[in-house]
Amino acid sequence: MTAPGPPPELVARLAATDDSHLLRFWEELDDAGRERLATQAADLDFAAAQRLYQAKASGPDTSGDVAAMAATAAPPAAVVRLPQSEQDRTERAAAIKRGEALLHSGAVGAILVAGGQGTRLGFDKPKGMFPVGPVSGTTLFALLAGQLKARGEAAGVTIPLYVMTSPATDAPTREEFAAQNYYGLGEENVVFFCQGTMPAVDDATGKALLAAKDEVAVSPDGHGGLVAALKNRxxxxxxxxxxxxxxxxxxxxxxTAIVCDPAFLGAHRQLGGEVSTKVVAKVAPEEKMGVVCDCDGVTQIIEYSDLPDEAAAKTDADGGLLLWAGNTAIHCFERSFLERLASDGESGAGLPFHVAHKKVPHLNDAGELVEPTEPNAYKFERFIFDSLPLASVAPVVETDREREFNPVKNAEGSDSPATAKAALTRLHHGWLEAAGATIADGATVEILPSFALDEAGVKAKVPAGTRYDADTVLK
Structure with missing residues (x-):
């Protein structure tokens, strides 16, 4: 019996971009395989991939432009540094009050970017499921969602959580939230939306590649895909x-991110930001962090890989790093700004795509899997920080690195589970000691968000003189 042919509209779409070869194994597929391929291909923007490939193939090398921009970059002008004076502390207190009022009004939501797998940690699940609690083994999802629940309770509201997943993490993330009863937030207040993907294209021909006979080779469209995904989903x-x-x-x-931090929300509103960015002071010129800076009066972020060594090493009059403001990937957005970006994206004027030359496994004409040893394809992604130059006001707010920037990125060494657990322990022990408690040598006390969010919360619950002689979880 002859297999039904592919949908005519799919045939026409693929022919328009010279990607008809993606259907070359159609007759070998069963009904489920044909459905998978047709559904996936219908959701991919092959025309955009083709335009990006042509621009890459025929356009000038712009790496020199980035280097020239970096050479003239200055520290951000619209910046709130860590408080140093009494006036600074007064202004911070005012920002906190404004942020608390905004939270109390119910006008705040949280966006959690959770598209990454734990591959680099040797963990074959979504990174949010990785256990990081130093005593409890509480997961990243639980710690961050727990903060949001406690923050909402303190403000007398429920703060909705918008979770951006990727095709690889979407199903297991939804399952984990359901299994954990949505961490007490309520199923109706957790909105999942999966980021888009872009086809990977052959670097010599610009044609899309097949990962399997029933699957186009794709990659997530980057954290900048947030904007389109928010609208499309x-x-x-x-x-x-x-x-x-x-x-x-x-x-x-x-x-250790301070979820829905009132001080940050308040500063964002006080400064009239459409998008605001939290930064930390870089510890060294070679640190692998993007820098927030002003170029020709426009606030933007230059990725560390694009920052020439001589620009990264520049110092100011006091001998400190000139480009000091390291990007923490913590932002505040006005919804109206995200809506404008989404509308601009539909007209082709939204966040730009970046091109990466990568090794992409793919099928050859014989249906055999090819594992390249050298980069063979282009992937396309967007970065959310490219929104900064598009904002009318993009303030920068400094936070304390030790307090708030302890990411889990590597299996060992810096930015690893060990350093994150140590940071949580240091933070929680500091809160307890400020409350007058003592902790025996070798004991670890972990404080879950359900118990307290900060030093003041601990002081309200832990009597002075309390002693902890063994590992303890306060919850």
Missing amino acids: GALDDMQRRGVTTLYYHQVDNP
Whole structure:
């Protein structure tokens, strides 16, 4: 019996970009395989991939432009540094009050970027499921969602959580949240939306590649894919229905991020930001962090891989790093700004795509899997920080590195589970000692968000003179 042919509209779409070869194994597939390929291909923008490939193939090398921009970059002008004076502390207190009022109004939502796998940690699940609690083994998801629940309770509201997944993490993330009863947030207040993907194309021909006979080779469209995904999956509409005007954005790998931080929300509003960015002072010129800076009066982020060594090493009059402001990937967004970016994206004027030359396994004409030893394909992704130059106001707020920037990225060494657990222990022990408690040598006390969010919360619950002689979890 002859297999039914591919949908005519799919045939026409692929022919328009010279990608008809993606259907060459159609007759070998069963019904489920044909459905998988047709559904996936219908959701991919082959025309955009073709335009990006042509621009890469025929366009000038712009690496010199980035180097020239970096050479003239200056520290961000619209910046709030860590408090040093009494006036600074007064202004911070005012920002906290404004942020608390914004939270109390119910106008705040949180965006959690959770598309990454734990591959680099030797963990074959979504990174958010990685256990990082120093005593409890609590996961990243639980710590961050627990903060959000406690923050909402303190403000007398429920703060909705918008979780951006990737095709690789979407199903297991949804399953984990359901299994954990949505961490007490309520199923109706957790909105999942999966980021898009882009086809990977052959670097010599620009043609899309097959990962399997029933699967196009794709890659996630980057954290900048957030904007299109928010619109396409209905999350922006959900925010509007709930009256959410301001979004706190953070990534899943940083367990010490202060979720919906009132001080940051307040500073963002006080400065009239459309998008604001939290930064930390870089510890060395060669540190692998993007830098927030001003180029020709426009605030933007230059990735560390694009920052020439001589620009990274420049110092100011006091001998400190000139480009000191390291990007933490923590932002505040106005919903109206995200809506504008989404609208611009539909007209082709949204966040730009970046091109990466990568090794992409693929099928050859004989249907055999090829594992390249050298880069053979281009992948396309967007970066959310490219939104900064598009904002009318993009303030920068410094935070304390030890307190708030302890990501889990590597299996060992810096930015590893060990350093994150040590940071959580140091933070929690500091809160307890400030409350007058003592901790025996060798004992570890972990404080879950359900117990307290900060030093003041610990002081309200732990009597002075309390002693901990063994590992303890306060919850």
